[in-house]
Each structure stands twice: as structure tokens, then as C-alpha cells.
Amino acid sequence: MSARALDVEKIQDTTGNLYESIVIMAKRSRQIAAREKMELDEKLRYFEGFEEEDEFSFNEEQERISKEYEAKSHPVVRGVGEFLDNKVAYRYPDNQ
Known part of the structure; x- marks a missing residue:
């Protein structure tokens, strides 16, 4: 994974708050990583329990x-x- 500079102003403009934007990106990255781990575990589970013959x-x-x-790029x-790219939907929790 290579490091690249990001435009902080562009990140902040999306939500109006840089830290909120960072939290949203972090949560989305964790969602992607968790989904891929589940998919990989599911595919590899198929191979459990086979005899050593093959x-x-x-x-x-x-x-x-x-x-x-x-080979896929990193979830982050x-x-x-x-x-x-404005492809992430987010909402604020209700204040009750």
C-alpha cells in the first residue's frame, strides 16, 4: 500500500467537520474488511475436513x-x- 496525499479541505467539505469525515471513512473501511474476511473464511471453510489423499x-x-x-487493494x-467519490451514505444517530 503506497502513501498518497489527500486534500484535507475536500475531506472536510463533505461533512463540515474533518474528524467526522475521518470517522466515517474508518467505519466504512472496517465494514469492507469485515465483509471480505467473512467471504474469505466462507470460501476456505469448504476445504476443512477433507482427507489428505488429494x-x-x-x-x-x-x-x-x-x-x-x-491482490485487492487495502480496505482503507x-x-x-x-x-x-461520495459513494458512502451516512447518517447521524437520533439524539434521544
Whole structure:
């Protein structure tokens, strides 16, 4: 993951508050990471409990699935990108 500069003014303009924007981006990034972890765990769970007779082909398939997820950009990069592209919906909790 490479570091890149972000326009703080653009981030702040979206919500009017820089810190609120950062919290929104962080929460979206965590959502993306959690969803992908569940998907990966679900795909790899298929391989649990198989006998060792065909272990080589199963290892290749597990490796292919893992590399597919490793090739994706980091959830933080995608979360920030979605926020900057105005693709993230957010709301404030009701004050009761």
C-alpha cells in the first residue's frame, strides 16, 4: 500500500467537520474488511475436513483463493476512495 496525499479541505467539505469525515471513512473501511474476511473464511471453510489423499490440488485452490483476496487493494484505500467519490451514505444517530 503506497502513501498518497489527500486534500484535507475536500475531506472536510463533505461533512463540515474533518474528524467526522475521518470517522466515517474508518467505519466504512472496517465494514469492507469485515465483509471480505467473512467471504474469505466462507470460501476456505469448504476445504476443512477433507482427507489428505488429494491434498495437493486442495492446497493449490486455497492458494488461488488467498491470492485473489491479497491482490485487492487495502480496505482503507477503498473506504477513503468511496468517501471521496461520495459513494458512502451516512447518517447521524437520533439524539434521544
